[in-house]
Amino acid sequence: MSDDNKFGPESQLRRKLLMGMAAIPAAALMPKVAFAQAPATSAINTTGLAVTDTEVTVGILHSVTGTMAISETGSVQAEKLAIEQINAAGGVLGRKIKFIQEDGASDWPTFAEKAKKLLVQDKVAAIMGCWTSASRKAVLPVIEQYNGMLYYPTFYEGLEQSKNVIYTGQEATQQILAGLDWVNKTKGGKSFYLIGSDYIWPRTSMKIARKHIEAHLGGSVAGEEYFPLGHTQFNSVINKIKLKKPDVIYCAVVGGSNVAFYKQLKAAGIDLSKQTLLTISVTEDEIDGIGGENITGAYACMKYFQSLDNPNNKEFVTEFKKMWGEKTVIGDVTQAAYLGPWLWKMTVEKAGSFDVDKIAEASTDIEFTKAPEGYVKIHKNHHLWSKARVGQVQPDGQFKVVYETADLIEPNPFPAGYQ
Amino acid sequence: MKSTAFLSRSEWIGVAIVAALILVVLPLSVDGFRLNLVGKYLTYAFVALGLVMCWGYGGILSLGQGIFFGLGGYCMAMFLKLEASSVENTKIQSTPGIPDFMDWNQITALPWFWEPFRSLPMTIILVIAVPVFFAFIIGFAMFTRRVGGTYFAIITQAIAAILTILIVGQQGYTGGINGITDLRTLNGWDIRTDDAKYILYFVNAGLLLGCVLIAYFVKHSKLGRILVAMREKEDRVRFSGYSVAGFKIFVFCLAAGFSAIGGAMFALQVGFMSPSFVGIVPSIEMVIYTAVGGRLSILGAIYGTLLVNWAKTSFSESFPELWLLGLGGLFIAVVLAFPNGLAGLYQSYVEPRLGKLTGKKSDETNGALPQGSPAE
Numbered sequence: 001m002s003d004d005n006k007f008g009p010e011s012q013l014r015r016k017l018l019m020g021m022a023a024i025p026a027a028a029l030m031p032k033v034a035f036a037q038a039p040a041t042s043a044i045n046t047t048g049l050a051v052t053d054t055e056v057t058v059g060i061l062h063s064v065t066g067t068m069a070i071s072e073t074g075s076v077q078a079e080k081l082a083i084e085q086i087n088a089a090g091g092v093l094g095r096k097i098k099f100i101q102e103d104g105a106s107d108w109p110t111f112a113e114k115a116k117k118l119l120v121q122d123k124v125a126a127i128m129g130c131w132t133s134a135s136r137k138a139v140l141p142v143i144e145q146y147n148g149m150l151y152y153p154t155f156y157e158g159l160e161q162s163k164n165v166i167y168t169g170q171e172a173t174q175q176i177l178a179g180l181d182w183v184n185k186t187k188g189g190k191s192f193y194l195i196g197s198d199y200i201w202p203r204t205s206m207k208i209a210r211k212h213i214e215a216h217l218g219g220s221v222a223g224e225e226y227f228p229l230g231h232t233q234f235n236s237v238i239n240k241i242k243l244k245k246p247d248v249i250y251c252a253v254v255g256g257s258n259v260a261f262y263k264q265l266k267a268a269g270i271d272l273s274k275q276t277l278l279t280i281s282v283t284e285d286e287i288d289g290i291g292g293e294n295i296t297g298a299y300a301c302m303k304y305f306q307s308l309d310n311p312n313n314k315e316f317v318t319e320f321k322k323m324w325g326e327k328t329v330i331g332d333v334t335q336a337a338y339l340g341p342w343l344w345k346m347t348v349e350k351a352g353s354f355d356v357d358k359i360a361e362a363s364t365d366i367e368f369t370k371a372p373e374g375y376v377k378i379h380k381n382h383h384l385w386s387k388a389r390v391g392q393v394q395p396d397g398q399f400k401v402v403y404e405t406a407d408l409i410e411p412n413p414f415p416a417g418y419q
Numbered sequence: 420m421k422s423t424a425f426l427s428r429s430e431w432i433g434v435a436i437v438a439a440l441i442l443v444v445l446p447l448s449v450d451g452f453r454l455n456l457v458g459k460y461l462t463y464a465f466v467a468l469g470l471v472m473c474w475g476y477g478g479i480l481s482l483g484q485g486i487f488f489g490l491g492g493y494c495m496a497m498f499l500k501l502e503a504s505s506v507e508n509t510k511i512q513s514t515p516g517i518p519d520f521m522d523w524n525q526i527t528a529l530p531w532f533w534e535p536f537r538s539l540p541m542t543i544i545l546v547i548a549v550p551v552f553f554a555f556i557i558g559f560a561m562f563t564r565r566v567g568g569t570y571f572a573i574i575t576q577a578i579a580a581i582l583t584i585l586i587v588g589q590q591g592y593t594g595g596i597n598g599i600t601d602l603r604t605l606n607g608w609d610i611r612t613d614d615a616k617y618i619l620y621f622v623n624a625g626l627l628l629g630c631v632l633i634a635y636f637v638k639h640s641k642l643g644r645i646l647v648a649m650r651e652k653e654d655r656v657r658f659s660g661y662s663v664a665g666f667k668i669f670v671f672c673l674a675a676g677f678s679a680i681g682g683a684m685f686a687l688q689v690g691f692m693s694p695s696f697v698g699i700v701p702s703i704e705m706v707i708y709t710a711v712g713g714r715l716s717i718l719g720a721i722y723g724t725l726l727v728n729w730a731k732t733s734f735s736e737s738f739p740e741l742w743l744l745g746l747g748g749l750f751i752a753v754v755l756a757f758p759n760g761l762a763g764l765y766q767s768y769v770e771p772r773l774g775k776l777t778g779k780k781s782d783e784t785n786g787a788l789p790q791g792s793p794a795e
Contacts, residue, residue: 064740065743101739102735102736102739103735103739105735108598108691108693108695109689109691109693110735112689112690113456113689113732116452116455117452117736120451121450134597137597137598137600138693140601141602141603141690145611157523159523198587198588198590198595199587199597200590200595200596204523207525228587229587
């Protein structure tokens with residue numbers, strides 16, 4: 001795949017690039033200070049990306065229509081907030097970030113089409129986007145083929161690693177193991193009932209959970225069941241739970257199914273203050289739909305809760321609400337999406353270039369000390385070091401943090417012994 | 420029919436205009452990325468074309484054409500996936516040499532029904548054969564029992580839903596909701612390069628024109644007359660001694676075959692296949708393409724598909740948060756203002772004037788529905 005083919009002979013950017021090169025001698029005559037502040041476009045953009053002397057374009061690619069819009073809207077808001085803040089602080093390498101937003105419409109092929117549009121036509125320097133695993137799987141070949149850079153915010157199943165993707169959410173082991181250890185130690189959880197939606201993320205997560213429960217905690221799995229996405233009849237599984245009385249209900253039901261599941265649990269008389277329930281799929285966003293009173297007492301294992309008590313987070317929550325309204329809530333993924341533009345900015349500045357190859361290289365060990373979740377660092381496998389936290393749902397829909405790992409957990413997308 | 424060939428003069432001109440549009444005008448006027456999009460839209464036109472035959476002429480409304488589009492696409496995607504999952508490409512898996520999603524689902528050997536898709540000739544046969552056979556079974560079961568009309572539409576819709584659930588549920592064998600992704604080469608030829616995309620576009624356009632000619636041939640044959648007769652007065656055809664079920668099965672299988680070719684070309688051009696093309700929503704969307712184009716117009720199917728998809732893409736690019744409303748508005752406008760679609764508009768406004776200019780009467784009247792007649 002040669003570069004000439006990739007961008008076509010009539011690329012305007014190429015022409016701009018050549019003009020930029022021609023401008024180098026002129027730039028050398030300019031005062032040194034101005035030059036140091038904003039390096040010449042030709043020097044920091046050698047692959048024809050949409051970078052001008054004053055602007056750099058990035059893409060935002062999420063669903064703002066369709067079933068996933070409810071979940072992905074928070075990510076869009078967080079990314080726009082981060083971009084605005086970066087611009088207010090002077091931009092990236094002296095260039096303001098301009099974004100082009102595309103709608104994935106909760107439809108995986110549309111995601112692939114729009115990703116391609118952003119890369120081929122708009123020549124964006126990076127894409128902040130995708131949410132479900134399916135959308136990422138659809139976009140991944142496109143990103144790799146056209147050598148783009150994707151910042152992916154959602155906690156996901158692992159088993160993936162790409163030069164062209166930075167995973168700002170947790171991979172499965174980061175989210176699962178610490179939570180299981182905690183529930184085993186503090187709640188004496190020995191028998192687990194695993195319930196998930198039927199697709200790759202819950203299945204892989206439950207596979208890891210089962211191995212950990214059986215091999216490391218000396219516990220047992222009382223049942224394991226999966227339901228189609230959008231499923232709303234959980235009565236049969238709730239009856240089985242009542243019959244088998246597991247110590248812990250371990251839950252990875254996603255999207256709208258959550259509403260039905262927790263309401264039916266409550267209606268069946270299962271009191272979550274007595275029956276331990278640990279979920280890895282309910283954030284503040286989902287509780288908004290479920291209703292805090294329907295899920296009070298449940299535990300969730302995440303890396304971020306809106307109620308985290310640290311100065312970074314206080315500032316983040318204030319700014320977020322200022323931009324998007326008092327009523328908005330911030331979930332785990334929303335925070336991870338907020339990290340994307342910041343990590344990209346810092347990587348670009350470390351690399352001194354917008355070139356994707358250089359950014360992919362420079363990403364290792366990028367640290368973000370202002371992260372609302374505390375502190376994060378990019379591992380050389382392009383996932384983040386992060387802590388795991390357990391929170392308990394309060395009636396107002398917020399979490400009370402009851403546990404936090406002492407150290408950052410190393411990301412390990414291909415966990416040996418768990419496959 | 421006045422002319423001896425299976426196409427009348429005005430139809431030849433229509434086909435020539437479409438051919439010029441998709442073979443010359445579009446490739447010259449849009450860039451590679453947009454052309455690839457047009458290529459994708461044209462794969463839906465196969466389905467719309469099938470619907471014109473089956474719904475417009477045969478009077479059989481199928482709300483499950485996504486089934487056949489999907490089956491054709493999956494057959495092609497399975498071949499491409501096997502080729503992309505060579506042992507050296509999949510070294511990191513616990514079982515190298517099988518598709519990645521099987522490995523994630525703890526499957527350790529290739530299932531038997533994947534085996535035929537190791538061979539390209541076999542795949543090409545199966546791309547057509549599997550959906551047509553499936554259509555035959557559905558058609559045979561329904562039409563010999565004289566199930567028709569709304570009931571048939573609902574049943575096809577149910578089958579589309581069932582097939583989606585089956586594909587999503589059996590993710591170890593089918594890739595589940597993610598679909599079959601990351602398709603790379605066709606017999607060693609990289610389908611992801613820009614050159615390959617150009618070639619595939621023209622192959623696709625050529626196949627589509629071929630299907631258009633087949634559709635015209637069927638329309639002008641005795642078979643086509645019987646289809647129209649069946650649509651108008653099924654009992655009378657039956658009492659005249661024709662096997663109504665047989666003709667219905669044929670036209671339903673024909674539509675399925677067209678859709679399957681579209682599906683296979685889709686997998687080749689887009690590089691993946693997922694259950695979101697099989698279900699109810701895409702199936703109904705494809706009926707909308709046909710309705711917008713005019714369900715009695717073979718060429719209208721192509722224009723309708725292109726128009727709706729172009730509107731979809733450009734609305735969603737300009738107004739990412741409002742585009743669905745715009746699209747909905749377009750559909751309402753079409754149904755209210757010209758119920759016979761673009762073709763109806765052409766026939767009632769443009770053609771009479773053209774006729775005056777050239778002094779010739781249109782001969783495109785056979786099979787036309789009276790204005791404003793209901794869909795069924």
